[in-house]
Amino acid sequence: MIELIGVSKTFNGRTAVDAIDLTIPKGSICVLVGTSGCGKSTTLRMINRLLPHDAGIIRIDGQEIRSFNEQKLRQQIGYAIQSTGLFPHWTVERNIGLVPRLLRWPKQKIQDRVEELMTLLDLDPAIYARQYPRQLSGGQAQRVGVARALAGNPETLLMDEPFGALDPITRDNLQNELLRIQAQVKKTIVFVTHDIDEALKLASQIVVMDQGRIVQVDHPEQLLRHPANAYVENLFGSQDRGLKLASLFPVRSLFETDTPIQANGLKAPGSGPEDCIEATDSLRLALSKMLWAGASEMPVVDANGQVLGQLTLEQILRANGK
């Protein structure tokens, strides 16, 4: 758990972060959003003391961060940034093994850890371990950056727009992998982004900042339904909020609450990815598929292609509207 109490930061008389209070529960993904220059990165960098805070208290698991040795503190906190900051003169494996080496783990344990992380992040050690950062694509470099941040097995992970420089497809892949990894490792993640869709997709808790202040802290759905003011409403797209909301829920969630699924064991006739909806699709995707097909209802299938039932436009409207 991370707690910020009345935390402020001033640069040459200009307030960048203004007395913010924030509690980030253990194992959650807290996403900081807001316009450029609103103090997101500054907030993040105060947590690992890359910047000293001028006022207030920051605690990690109840301990004041100032009570730790600065280097020791950072070795316990993963840190990943947009430009990766990989060491260009070190191989991928040496980059990933940095923090374990600082922590003086035995050699074999470091090597095992590096391999484990490369596999977790879908980088084949046999191919990439000995490569240098310049030989990697943007997406691969960022995977290495995330692996390096996770290497020392930190409880806390700070990520500053880590996927901001990637193309949409790579970004989407890495977001999915972050969620997959998080389901396994359950870190406390503080994630900065200015991409609202990314925030909605990843966050268990979204913190909206404006001019160094926290404007609203809420779950994605609450933020969309009840924005605290016009700034939040604007940030989250006042026009397409409906679609953003629909993207939060998987189709499966309707079937759990609505009609019980009757698995009739039939494979949907002649089904391609376009003529049926997968249970893991979001309502937004389901809606898009129905619009495309001009159909007001479509079959929903599970991962094995088993038909779970019919999804109607009516159901989507009801789910999104409530």
Place this chain on the structure above:
Amino acid sequence: MKLPSHWSASGWLVVLIMATLGMQYLERFFRWVAPGQRQVIYQRDDFLSLMLNHASLVGLASIVAITIGVGTGILVTRAWGRDFLPTVSLIASVGQTFPPVAVLALCVPLLGFGAGPVILSLILYGLLPIVRNTLAGIGDVEPAVIESARGMGMSGTQILWQVEIPLAFNVILAGIRTSVTINIATAAIGSTIGARTLGDPVIAGLINNNIAYTLQGAILIGLLAVTVDRLFEVVQSVSTRR
């Protein structure tokens, strides 16, 4: 295809040694160059001792210049030394517009004649490219790399030795190379203020109007400069390959 750099360096080294030890075997050539001279091989000193003296002057000055130059470059790029960065950077670039002769000339009234003032001016002049390149090399390290190094929990010393110096190494080395090569030539001028160097035959030739002496000095100075330069190339190519 280019010869591997260590071949070319050893080739030059062999030529340098042969020229230093066997200048007298070229007597017929020098008689042809300077007809009418009674003596055409410089005799006042043997070339080997001039070469060794010249090289030690430059070597000593360079070791001091590297220590002070790289040291200064590192100090003013630390958080607590940054206040001095603009001044040092300015001196390093303006200083290089001074011709080396002027530096030597300025040293004489302050320190008198002999090897001492020559070494001092070689140090001063040799410092400049080293400081400048150390600043450039460390300054070129991507801020994101330093940011993440700090973020991972490396100490300042660890960042310096494991990140900044390795990444700046080639640029610093290039500065050292320039410094040493320039000083090999500059040291020759030291003969005019009483240091024993390969400049001696050059000056003697100019005074006695014996072009053979001048040529012998110039050849050895040139060979020394080229050989040292090739040796640096070997080191650079090895460190780049890593």
